[in-house]
Amino acid sequence: MPEAVRERGAGRGRRGPVGKFGLAEVYNPSMVPTLRPGDHLVVQYGAAVRPGDVVVVRHPFRQDLLIVKRAVERRDGGWWVRGDNPYVVNDSREFGAVPDELVIARARVRVRSPRGIQRSPLGVVAWALSAVRPLRADRSVSRRLRAR
Structure with a gap:
């Protein structure tokens, strides 16, 4: 099943010096362990993509479906995503x-x-410390995916 993503605030994103921002929600497990179903993403529309970045793309065969993948490399015809x-x-x-x-x-x-999460104070603190993480280009994952 495709990695479905629901955009929130599309068209209402905040315009900053480097682009428009919005929210997306992950529904399927194709990006586990990096992303899990139920995770939310802060996305930047029109941002430059580098190998290793996590991107939101329209499915080439079902363009009404948005999916989340890792951009592995540039090829003829576009980005190879996995x-x-x-x-x-x-x-x-x-x-x-x-x-x-x-x-x-x-x-x-x-x-x-x-x-x-556990509803104990320690469980809530542990979740809060790990809940928000920047998504950086993971070069090691990019190389590992290309090697397959």
Whole structure:
């Protein structure tokens, strides 16, 4: 099943010096362990993409469906994208390179869902310390994905 993403605030994102920002919610497990279903992403529309970045793209065969993947490398025809979960194959191995015009946004920050946390003060503090993380280009993952 494709990695569905629901955009929030699309078209209402804040315009800053480097682009428009919005929110997206992750629904499927293709980016586990980096992203889990229920995680929210702060995304930047129109941001430059580098290998290793987590991006939101329109599915090449179903352009009404937004998916979250890792940009692995530039190829003829666009970006080669892959999920971090090796057991989910809905990525460029299935549909090929994604044209630049279908790359919608670059994910900047992940906000982990509070579902399943212990309601103790220590559990809440542990969640708060790990819930918000910047998503940086992971060069090691990019190299590992290319080597497969």
